[in-house]
Amino acid sequence: MKYIDEFRDRDKAAVLLRAIEGVADEIRPEKPLQIMEVCGGHTHAIFRYGIEAMLPDAVELVHGPGCPVCVLPLGRVDDCIAIATQPGTILATFGDAMRVPGSRGSLMQAKAHGADIRMVYSPTDALEIARKNPEREVVFFGLGFETTMPSTALTVLEAERDRITNFSVFCNHITIVPTLKAILDSPDLRIDGFVGPGHVSMVIGMAPYDFIARQYRRPLVVSGFEPLDLLQSVLMVLRQIADGRAEIENQYARVVASGGNAAAQRAIDAVYEPREHFEWRGLGSIDESGVRFRDAYASFDAERRFAVPGVRVTDPAACQCGAVLKGTLKPHQCKVFGTSCTPEMPMGALMVSSEGACAAYYRYATKAT
Amino acid sequence: MKTVTLSHGGGGKAMKDLIGAVFVSAFDNPLLATLDDQARVPIGVLAQHGDRLAFTTDSFVVDPLEFPGGDIGKLAVCGTINDLAVGGAVPLYLSCAAIIEEGLPFDMLGRMARSMAAAARGAGVQIVTGDTKVVQRGACDKLFLTTTGIGVIRADVMLGTQYVRPGDAVLVNGVLGDHGAAILAARGDLALDAPIDSDCAALHGLVETLLAAAPNTRFMRDATRGGVATVLNEIALAARCGIELNETAVPLREAVKGFCEILGLDPLYLANEGRLVAVVPPDEVQRALAAMRQHPLGTGACRIGQIVERRPGQVVMHTVLGGQRIVDMLVGDQLPRIC
Numbered sequence: 008m009k010y011i012d013e014f015r016d017r018d019k020a021a022v023l024l025r026a027i028e029g030v031a032d033e034i035r036p037e038k039p040l041q042i043m044e045v046c047g048g049h050t051h052a053i054f055r056y057g058i059e060a061m062l063p064d065a066v067e068l069v070h071g072p073g074c075p076v077c078v079l080p081l082g083r084v085d086d087c088i089a090i091a092t093q094p095g096t097i098l099a100t101f102g103d104a105m106r107v108p109g110s111r112g113s114l115m116q117a118k119a120h121g122a123d124i125r126m127v128y129s130p131t132d133a134l135e136i137a138r139k140n141p142e143r144e145v146v147f148f149g150l151g152f153e154t155t156m157p158s159t160a161l162t163v164l165e166a167e168r169d170r171i172t173n174f175s176v177f178c179n180h181i182t183i184v185p186t187l188k189a190i191l192d193s194p195d196l197r198i199d200g201f202v203g204p205g206h207v208s209m210v211i212g213m214a215p216y217d218f219i220a221r222q223y224r225r226p227l228v229v230s231g232f233e234p235l236d237l238l239q240s241v242l243m244v245l246r247q248i249a250d251g252r253a254e255i256e257n258q259y260a261r262v263v264a265s266g267g268n269a270a271a272q273r274a275i276d277a278v279y280e281p282r283e284h285f286e287w288r289g290l291g292s293i294d295e296s297g298v299r300f301r302d303a304y305a306s307f308d309a310e311r312r313f314a315v316p317g318v319r320v321t322d323p324a325a326c327q328c329g330a331v332l333k334g335t336l337k338p339h340q341c342k343v344f345g346t347s348c349t350p351e352m353p354m355g356a357l358m359v360s361s362e363g364a365c366a367a368y369y370r371y372a373t374k375a376t
Numbered sequence: 377m378k379t380v381t382l383s384h385g386g387g388g389k390a391m392k393d394l395i396g397a398v399f400v401s402a403f404d405n406p407l408l409a410t411l412d413d414q415a416r417v418p419i420g421v422l423a424q425h426g427d428r429l430a431f432t433t434d435s436f437v438v439d440p441l442e443f444p445g446g447d448i449g450k451l452a453v454c455g456t457i458n459d460l461a462v463g464g465a466v467p468l469y470l471s472c473a474a475i476i477e478e479g480l481p482f483d484m485l486g487r488m489a490r491s492m493a494a495a496a497r498g499a500g501v502q503i504v505t506g507d508t509k510v511v512q513r514g515a516c517d518k519l520f521l522t523t524t525g526i527g528v529i530r531a532d533v534m535l536g537t538q539y540v541r542p543g544d545a546v547l548v549n550g551v552l553g554d555h556g557a558a559i560l561a562a563r564g565d566l567a568l569d570a571p572i573d574s575d576c577a578a579l580h581g582l583v584e585t586l587l588a589a590a591p592n593t594r595f596m597r598d599a600t601r602g603g604v605a606t607v608l609n610e611i612a613l614a615a616r617c618g619i620e621l622n623e624t625a626v627p628l629r630e631a632v633k634g635f636c637e638i639l640g641l642d643p644l645y646l647a648n649e650g651r652l653v654a655v656v657p658p659d660e661v662q663r664a665l666a667a668m669r670q671h672p673l674g675t676g677a678c679r680i681g682q683i684v685e686r687r688p689g690q691v692v693m694h695t696v697l698g699g700q701r702i703v704d705m706l707v708g709d710q711l712p713r714i715c
Contacts, residue, residue, distance in 0.1 A: 008633055020697045051640075057699020102711035115708075126711070128568075128639070234697045350707045370704045 014233030015056070023238040024061055030245040031065040039067040041197050041334055042244050043190075045183065046204035047074030047360070048232050054367040056234040066241065069334030070364035072186055072290060073204055075151045076103050077356040077363045078332075079179060080286040081320040084109030087177055090146050090313045091122040097140060098177075099133035100148035102126045103360050108353055110320045114148075130155075130162035130176070137166070137174035146309045149176040154206040156180045156298070157271035160278035163300070163307045177309040178299055181285060183207050184215045185296040191223045195335045200244040202237065203229040205259045210275075212267025216255045224253040231259040278304055286319060288356050289328030328355035331364060338368035345369060378482040385476070385510025395508055398482070399472070402489040403496070407469075407504040415504035417469060417526075425528035430465035432456060433524040441488065441518055443562035445554070445573030448521055449491030451649060454578045455600065456525040457499050461580035462596040462652055464535050464587060465527030470496060472506040475520040478513050488519060499578040501525075527580075533587060537614035539594040544683040545661045546619060547654045549582060549668055550575070550676030551627045552604055556646030557635045570635045577650030582673045589667030590660035598652045602706060604680075605644035607653045608691045609705045619691045621681035621703065644703060645710050655683060 034040065044050060050070045053059055059068050072078050084107055091098035091114065098114070105115045105126065118124040123143075127133050130147050137145035149159045159176055166174045183204060190196065203216060208229045219227050226247035230240035240258045247254060257263055278300060285297025300308040309315075322328065325343045330336040338344055338357065348354035350366050357365035383390045400408060407415045422429065436452040446454075453470065460467040472492060476485065496503050503523075554575040561570040579598065587593055595615075599607045604626075612619045628636075628643055636643045650673060656664045661679060668674030691703040 008630060008637070011637065015696050017696065017698050054701060056695045056697045057693075057701045058697070059699075061697070061699045105711055106708065370702045 011233065014231070014235045016235065019235055020238055023235065023242055027066065027238065027242050027245060028063045030242065030249050031063045033249045034065070034245065036065055039065055040199045040245070040248065041067050041069050042200050042202060042241060043069040043071040043198045043334055044202040044230075044237070045071040045073040045187065046207065047077065047363075048206065049202060049204070049230065049237060050074065050364055050367065052232050052234060052237060058234060058237060062241065066245070069198060070331075071334075072190070072287065072332045073152065073183065074360050074363055075181060076107055076360040078181070078287045078289065079104070079107055079150070079356060080288045081108070081110045081322065082286065082318050083179055084113065085111060085320060086310075086315040086317060087148055088112065088114060088117045088122070089315050090177055090309055091117055091124055093144070093313060095142075096123065096144045096146060097136055098122065098124045098146050098148060099127045099136055100124060101128070101150060104148055104150055107356055107359050130159045131165070134162050134166055134171065134174055137171055141173055143173060145174050146313075147174070147176045149178045149180055152181060152183050152204070152207045153210040153275070156279065157210060157268075157274045160274040163278055163304055164274065166307060167304070172306070175307045175309040175312050176300070178279075179297070180279065181287070181297045182281075182295075185293055186287065186290065187219065189290060189293045189296070190333055191219065191225070193333055196333065198225065198334055200225055200248060201227040202240045202244065203227045203255075205229060205231050205236075205263060208257075208259070208263045208267065210268050210271045213255055213257055213263070213265045220253045220255050226253050226256070228256045228258050229263055231262065288322060289326070289332050291329070323354050326355040328357050328365075331357055338365040341365070380476050380478060380480045380482060380485060380510055382478050382510055382512065385508065391508065398486050398489045399474075399506060399508070402486070402493040403472075403503040404493065405502045405504065407502060408506070415469065415471075417504070422468070422528050425466045425468070426530040426533070428529040430460050430463045430527040430529055431525070432459040433522065434459060435520060435522040437517065437520050438559065439517055440562055441484065443574055444558050446576035446649070447488060447491050448519060449488035450495045451576050452521040452523045453492050453495035453499065453501070453503075454576050454649060456523040457501060457578040457580055458598040458649075458652070460525050460527035461578070461583045462598050463527075463529060464533035464583065464596075465529045467499065467501045467525055467527040467580050469526045470501055470503045471524040472503050473522040474506070474508050475516050476508065476510045477516045477518050478510055480518055485519065488521075495578065499580065532591070535593065535595050537595050537611055540611060540615035540617060540655050540683055541594070541657070542617055542683050542685040543658050544594055544655045545658060545679050546608070546621070546681040546683065547656055547661070547664060547668070547677060547679050548599070548604065548627065549579075549652055549654075549674040550650075551629045551632065552599070552648060552651060553632045553636070553643035553646030554629060555649040556603065557632045557643075559647070560639075561635065568635065568638065570631055572629065572631050572635065575648055575650035577673050579650060579652055579673060582668060582671045583652070585667050585671045585674070586654060586664055590656050590664035592657050592660055593664065594655040594657065596652050596654045599648045601647050603643070603645040603647060604651070604653060605642070605691065605703045606705060608703065611653070611655065612691050613689050615683070616688045618684040618687035618689070619681055620684050621691065621693045623693055623696045625678060625680045627676055627678055627680075641710050645706055
């Protein structure tokens with residue numbers, strides 16, 4: 008495929024790997040350097056292409072909190088199911104949210120019990136369902152970082168323009184920057200540098216990361232999603248470490264403009280405002296890490312339209328997703344990994360999604376030896 | 377528009393008329409035409425073909441009923457033929473049980489029956505017995521078909537995972553994932569137009585060609601639900617050996633590749649309805665490939681990997697980049713990814 012295969016070239020990968028080994032030799036770290044890829048799409052690509060095992064021992068990848076499905080807390084899934092099971096309601100959701108466990112089951116199970124839950128690929132598909140079913144309440148399960156935030160916002164603006172009154176959004180959009188800050192503030196932090204999210208940055212631009220370099224003295228390289236992108240980004244992070252620099256760099260310049268996407272930012276600003284705090288599975292409550300609809304769009308807010316339990320359900324005590332998300336534990340070092348937490352019966356959400364580090368490790372670590 | 381109603385399932389005249397007008401006229405063969413409670417097949421006819429009976433059944437519930445490259449009728453015939461064929465059997469007779477949701481247009485039912493008949497004729501098998509039920513709206517989705525097949529295996533054909541050995545090659549007969557992608561696109565939920573036809577086809581002719589060229593073929597399975605990845609995991613587990621795949625050798629249509637890129641799907645798990653996986657000993661690989669490529673359903677035949685001793689029970693992919701990853705069984709369905 009044009010513009011895809013070029014970024015999966017084995018010979019070029021070998022060149023980058025040699026360069027990575029060279030810089031790692033130059034640095035000679037006492038403990039392996041930990042580089043966190045923030046984005047779930049990156050985690051997916053790393054496992055899909057087997058990149059982790061190709062890196063030298065001196066470089067360790069930590070799979071960060073950037074899978075929006077993984078970090079969804081139990082209570083929010085419960086709320087979503089409560090909405091989906093109200094009579095006359097159609098819930099439209101991205102596919103990979105279907106299997107995320109709440110405290111009493113997943114959307115998949117709610118569907119099996121009769122809830123009308125439909126998989127869509129875009130919020131506009133959900134709006135289309137609302138147009139076709141004017142007598143039903145159609146709720147879109149709004150999920151994701153700044154990547155998907157603008158499309159939800161534009162859909163709400165379209166619904167307002169077209170006066171579609173049977174459409175609303177259960178808003179679980181979250182924002183990455185406060186979460187990176189929370190990770191950087193955690194006392195057991197060991198991360199030496201970041202591979203920054205490509206699609207989020209396409210929307211928000213590069214400036215929001217400045218504090219990571221300035222305050223925390225850590226390099227961050229915004230990366231694309233193809234294997235050569237990732238290898239080049241790892242190389243750029245290592246180069247900074249070797250040079251004693253901490254800067255925000257852009258490897259994904261073919262997509263990410265330094266100012267981001269102004270139209271998308273306007274749509275976000277028009278529709279959402281920050282929540283005081285939002286709960287993340289594994290990481291707990293993080294200030295200003297989620298958004299909700301502004302009052303002007305209250306009628307599209309499923310939380311205000313439906314009675315949701317809104318109960319905060321704590322993560323299972325044995326679950327160590329948080330430590331894995333922060334890179335202080337490898338997935339297979341978690342107490343419940345592979346025993347009471349497996350892809351068939353996930354306890355923590357990192358075991359659920361194909362972007363979740365634990366699900367990927369489960370396949371590899373339990374059998375590869 | 378004439379539609380099927382519950383009275384067509386009542387056992388009376390309406391049902392008799394429907395069976396006659398739709399199924400008997402389309403399937404048109406003397407074994408069926410007597411409309412007895414069973415088809416009676418002389419054992420002598422079967423014995424001419426080999427020494428073992430192969431017997432299989434499969435149900436078809438595909439939505440939509442018609443899709444690019446096929447329909448539920450063609451699928452119901454080819455699917456069961458393929459289950460016989462990959463065991464090395466010559467398929468001979470099929471049954472057809474239809475569960476019809478009231479309200480299904482007669483035209484549609486007639487088209488599906490004629491499609492079954494055409495597929496059966498093309499494959500040289502007869503549909504010799506059947507059953508028809510009509511259920512209330514909502515009790516099934518438009519039309520469900522179940523076909524049961526009987527075939528006969530030649531005395532010298534021995535296939536099974538117990539014959540699989542390290543060093544054997546893993547072959548497929550063409551590009552993968554067409555059926556799964558065609559169905560997903562045809563459902564329209566994803567608002568993606570993809571120029572992809574289902575690969576739905578009866579494979580017994582190709583199997584015969586393959587077995588003639590590579591008589592020591594170890595094992596075959598058609599890669600339907602769960603795709604090639606699932607079949608390979610089944611082989612690795614049953615044969616207690618490892619399987620190594622080469623990502624660069626996995627044949628994919630450009631349109632399917634793009635479709636999977638956009639949706640975040642892995643084509644190795646997409647269903648096929650005209651593709652088989654064959655495990656062939658190393659000294660017969662070239663002949664097997666050459667013979668398959670001469671057959672219209674095997675022009676894209678290629679070797680995608682090999683059986684190995686290490687990591688028994690596991691399928692490992694050597695990625696295009698030079699890395700490795702495990703290709704595991706799916707827990708459930710593949711779900712499109714959010715980003």
